[in-house]
Amino acid sequence: MTTTDPDGTPRPRDAARGWIGWAISGLLLLALAGGAAYWVTRRDAPPTVAAPSFGGAFAMTDQNGNTVTDRSLRGKPYAIFFGFTRCPDVCPTSLNRMAQLRKQLGPDGMKFAIVFVSVDPGHDKRQDIGNYLTLFGTPIIGLTGTDAQLAQIVKAFHVYYEKVPVPGGDYTIDHTAAIYLMDREGRFVTTIDHQEPQDAALAKLKRVIAS
Template sequence: MQRRTFISSLAALPLVAGSAHAAGFTAIDITGASIGPDYQLLYTDGKPASLRDFKGKLVMLFFGFTQCPDVCPTALARAVEVKRLLGADGAKLQVVFVTIDPERDTAPLLTEYMRAFDPSFVAVRGNLEQTAKAAKDFKIFYRKVPSGSSYTMDHTALTYVFDTSGKIRLAFKHAQTAQECAADLRLLMNPKKETSFLKGLFK
């Protein structure tokens, strides 16, 4: 059976000011949304993981699985390019990959998978129950789909963005380019520019 990935669950995400471009963002502005705000999962070294560990950084959070043939590697490759486009500010970006397939995505496998993209990217995992709770809290849909003698996964393909204070702000659509994502992140890094845009928009 052909794998079908749910590219987004846009209907479930509240838009701020009635527009995805309320503050000049290409992404969906979900500031104030009741998503997350954190998870009860583990890093690949077995230590408890929390989004609070990255206060002071922008966080790009993506749910996926290592055996995904296209959507997940594309999203992670885009994140690599986003970090490059940010230049020196790339050090202020943290990418977090949450596996929805903990049965196959072991800690060593996830470590190697992240390293293949960027050594600074981190993966987190939990047992089946913890994974289900994290996905529900972050409004992520996923399910197993039989494929030959094994299975693949359908899943929502949004990347969430948290600002430096740990608040959820944006949802990157899978179709967004690295250039568009980087521009959105620069707006978040420069609150004065974002505020200035809003004042001009609502004069």
């Protein structure tokens, strides 16, 4: 059987199908391109979305029982990291790195805050977080909260986390490993990736402090 072009010229039906196939392929490519613009943070993928997309309103509880919000953190730049106290590698490495960077900054080291947000509220109570953070030898604000509060701050920073079952009925948590650097007004500036050189991370911190 045949079909016709718009000018009335007959053509085989399979040619028409080919034209339709190309059109559908084009639409799929556009959809994929649009989807690629929406970035979901993974532990091994650095953020690539626009700066205003990171940060926002949140309210959590620190290790001393005080309420900490996005507004109460304003006035001083801060580095914020999401993890959990039983994390075997990325979390202690990242927090120790921030402690070392603060030390390298000398007198400027206390001009920014370090904030740790637990993504394991079922296990990490504020006392657990407080005890954990003392291991790093520098002041760190540790935050926890209800499931709803955690969902709000995770959404604000586009953080990925997921419980992963392990043998014996326990679990670990896969999560974003980037450290977010925010300016004194609570605006996102850049990130420190857990694999980037120390001198590059130090330069980023200096820039945030000076801004």
